[in-house]
Amino acid sequence: MLAYPLIAGLLFGLYFSLVGIGLNLVFGVMRIVNLAHGDFLMLGAFVGFGVFYLAGLDPLLAVPLAFAIFVLVGIFLYGILIPRLQQSVNPEMLSIILFFGLSQVIEAVMTIMFGTSERSIPSRELGSLISKIGKLLGASPEGGPVVILGQSFPAAWVISAITSVAAIFLVYVYLYRTRLGTLTRAVMSRRDEALATGINVDRVCAAAFGIGLALAAIAGVFAPFMFGSVTPAFGADATVTSFVIVVLGSLGNPLGTALGGVVYGVCYMLVQTYLSSWADLLPYVLLILILLLRPSGLLGRQVRVA
Amino acid sequence: MLKRVIAAFAVGLALASQALAADAPSEIKIGTLYASSGRYASISMPVHSAIKLWVEQKNAEGGVYVKAFDKKIPIKLVAYDDQSNTATAATLYNQLVTQDKVDLLVADSGSVLTAPAVTIARDHKMFLFDQTGTGASFFSKDNPYIALMADPVSTIWPKPIADFLTKDGPALGIKKVAILYSTNEFTGTQATAVRKFIKEANAPIEIVYDQGVPTETTNYTVILNNIRAAQPDAVIHLGYAPNDIAFLRNVQDVGIKFNMLFCIYPGLETELLEKNVGAKGLQHVFTYVPPSEMDYPVNFGMKMADYRKAWDKKYPDGKIEFGFNAVAGYTTALVIEKTLSVATSLDQMELRRAVFSLSGNLKTLDGTFALDEMGGQVGELTPLGQLQLNDHGHIKFVAVYPHDVATGKPVYPKP
Numbered sequence: 001m002l003a004y005p006l007i008a009g010l011l012f013g014l015y016f017s018l019v020g021i022g023l024n025l026v027f028g029v030m031r032i033v034n035l036a037h038g039d040f041l042m043l044g045a046f047v048g049f050g051v052f053y054l055a056g057l058d059p060l061l062a063v064p065l066a067f068a069i070f071v072l073v074g075i076f077l078y079g080i081l082i083p084r085l086q087q088s089v090n091p092e093m094l095s096i097i098l099f100f101g102l103s104q105v106i107e108a109v110m111t112i113m114f115g116t117s118e119r120s121i122p123s124r125e126l127g128s129l130i131s132k133i134g135k136l137l138g139a140s141p142e143g144g145p146v147v148i149l150g151q152s153f154p155a156a157w158v159i160s161a162i163t164s165v166a167a168i169f170l171v172y173v174y175l176y177r178t179r180l181g182t183l184t185r186a187v188m189s190r191r192d193e194a195l196a197t198g199i200n201v202d203r204v205c206a207a208a209f210g211i212g213l214a215l216a217a218i219a220g221v222f223a224p225f226m227f228g229s230v231t232p233a234f235g236a237d238a239t240v241t242s243f244v245i246v247v248l249g250s251l252g253n254p255l256g257t258a259l260g261g262v263v264y265g266v267c268y269m270l271v272q273t274y275l276s277s278w279a280d281l282l283p284y285v286l287l288i289l290i291l292l293l294r295p296s297g298l299l300g301r302q303v304r305v306a
Numbered sequence: 307m308l309k310r311v312i313a314a315f316a317v318g319l320a321l322a323s324q325a326l327a328a329d330a331p332s333e334i335k336i337g338t339l340y341a342s343s344g345r346y347a348s349i350s351m352p353v354h355s356a357i358k359l360w361v362e363q364k365n366a367e368g369g370v371y372v373k374a375f376d377k378k379i380p381i382k383l384v385a386y387d388d389q390s391n392t393a394t395a396a397t398l399y400n401q402l403v404t405q406d407k408v409d410l411l412v413a414d415s416g417s418v419l420t421a422p423a424v425t426i427a428r429d430h431k432m433f434l435f436d437q438t439g440t441g442a443s444f445f446s447k448d449n450p451y452i453a454l455m456a457d458p459v460s461t462i463w464p465k466p467i468a469d470f471l472t473k474d475g476p477a478l479g480i481k482k483v484a485i486l487y488s489t490n491e492f493t494g495t496q497a498t499a500v501r502k503f504i505k506e507a508n509a510p511i512e513i514v515y516d517q518g519v520p521t522e523t524t525n526y527t528v529i530l531n532n533i534r535a536a537q538p539d540a541v542i543h544l545g546y547a548p549n550d551i552a553f554l555r556n557v558q559d560v561g562i563k564f565n566m567l568f569c570i571y572p573g574l575e576t577e578l579l580e581k582n583v584g585a586k587g588l589q590h591v592f593t594y595v596p597p598s599e600m601d602y603p604v605n606f607g608m609k610m611a612d613y614r615k616a617w618d619k620k621y622p623d624g625k626i627e628f629g630f631n632a633v634a635g636y637t638t639a640l641v642i643e644k645t646l647s648v649a650t651s652l653d654q655m656e657l658r659r660a661v662f663s664l665s666g667n668l669k670t671l672d673g674t675f676a677l678d679e680m681g682g683q684v685g686e687l688t689p690l691g692q693l694q695l696n697d698h699g700h701i702k703f704v705a706v707y708p709h710d711v712a713t714g715k716p717v718y719p720k721p
Contacts, residue, residue: 005531227525277519277520280520
């Protein structure tokens with residue numbers, strides 16, 4: 001009875017790490033609150049729908065496509081929104097208003113274009129390309145659930161968890177093993193000092209913003225498989241959950257988000273098992289508890305400035 | 307002398323007619339809400355779209371006949387978007403009553419968004435045309451300001467399921483039942499009713515799992531594992547359309563097979579569910595048989611086939627699915643039209659009297675409109691059916707209970 005929710009929570013939580021990590025990266029680097037984060041998730045889901053329903057391809061191929069599209073979208077949006085925002089007296093507060101407005105615009109436009117109904121992709125289609133390649137190589141991969149420690153879980157959960165781990169690893173590599181990542185960490189640490197040392201802060205921030213949105217879009221590709229279906233109104237709930245995960249891990253620390261996601265996922269599955277009626281309260285309870293007991297988050301070193 | 311009397315009478319009649327015509331409003335204001343986004347959009351937009359279709363049709367004909375003024379009067383639909391938010395809905399219902407001063411108040415679709423309207427309508431002594439809000443608490447003997455238009459009240463709606471389980475179930479081998487429901491007025495009431503009917507039947511049926519989950523639940527994998535552990539012969543899942551989509555997808559994804567599985571929305575919004583779950587995912591699922599499958603005799607309004615044609619013409623892009631809620635919205639419109647044609651004034655209690663006078667007499671594409679004394683709908687019942695695949699792999703309904711309307715035998719256990 002306990003093993004199932006724990007494993008399910010781990011898989012689900014790894015996915016939630018991916019849901020939150022983009023938000024944390026954007027906040028960590030720019031100190032702006034992206035309230036449209038969930039809407040970029042939703043847009044990522046629609047990239048998945050396009051890849052599957054229009055091109056007839058494995059939705060997994062939407063992952064690199066969504067990444068590429070939303071890095072560019074992020075850089076473009078950064079250029080037209082953020083520098084002006086940063087010049088304001090209180091960019092953090094204004095970013096809340098700005099991105100709330102952006103969220104509303106995205107939802108409204110998508111509703112006009114695609115309607116309000118739920119949309120999804122058949123679960124067996126996720127990873128169908130891998131299955132076909134396996135068959136060509138002589139293997140006989142079977143569709144259906146994946147068995148872990150004697151318990152069966154949706155294959156889509158395992159694929160999304162693996163993708164999440166890969167994405168988190170790549171974020172780590174980006175931050176700690178590349179020159180741009182080093183500059184990004186410098187901006188995260190002290191924006192004014194980074195500017196003073198000649199770092200092109202705008203270029204660094206634009207890249208981080210693009211990557212942040214792209215990570216959200218990648219998470220969105222998996223959303224129809226994790227949540228059953230997606231509508232243009234999906235973004236608001238996803239943003240709230242992302243915030244909880246980010247605060248839980250540590251605001252401004254992208255790697256803390258991985259831990260935050262797993263803790264959230266495991267707690268959610270345990271509550272669903274033993275107190276199912278209360279499951280929806282969990283994000284808010286966790287938020288209150290972490291703010292009361294450890295305001296800097298699970299991996300935070302000090303009380304955050306923000 | 308006689309000529310003078312007749313002339314005076316004629317002049318008086320003409321003046322009276324002029325006075326009556328002068329009193330007639332230039333339009334009948336119908337106030338309602340809809341949810342263009344959020345959790346209830348998929349059940350609200352079809353209902354709202356149906357009403358808009360009817361308004362457009364009637365206004366093209368010069369309006370609806372209003373007996374109170376003995377003439378056709380155009381309709382003005384005053385509609386606001388509550389975005390599936392009950393707090394917003396409460397504010398907007400108030401606005402419709404106090405600011406817009408609508409003549410008729412129509413609730414949004416579903417019990418969750420109807421709930422705020424029930425209290426507001428009662429407080430303002432406005433009669434509420436409750437479209438699909440079936441929650442039991444809405445209907446009481448001390449509240450004359452409500453009637454349910456298009457769905458059976460939730461306290462009786464699930465009776466065919468419970469009767470099937472308790473009467474046919476034991477012979478089929480059904481002994482243990484699991485109930486999973488979303489904790490809201492609509493499905494909570496249905497769960498209570500199923501429980502009550504099963505217990506009252508004194509049949510050898512045991513409820514081995516009985517849990518509520520938040521309506522916003524989108525993932526059922528762990529819950530399904532818990533249900534499986536209880537080893538039920540039949541699983542009754544009572545949720546809204548997004549709940550059913552997530553639940554049925556998870557059933558497929560985890561590879562669980564229940565001998566009998568009931569869900570509400572595969573029957574009510576079949577197109578939406580088939581699009582999201584797939585025909586195979588719906589195969590052998592038990593559900594309510596919608597009016598579109600029953601072809602009820604009609605004495606007012608369009609027949610199902612004509613309505614479907616009108617719908618497809620008005621909404622050709624397919625962004626809003628045609629299903630049970632599209633029929634419910636049109637049924638509400640027909641009840642309003644008929645009510646205005648028999649009510650002698652637009653006084654709210656007179657509207658109530660007119661609505662209740664239709665009970666048992668009005669036959670629409672949704673079945674026979676019949677109300678109990680509290681305004682609960684008891685006529686437009688939906689039999690229990692099972693979804694099966696035809697030779698072309700398409701979904702078809704097989705009504706299985708009650709036996710007098712059955713069109714086939716249930717497949718149990720699921721192969």
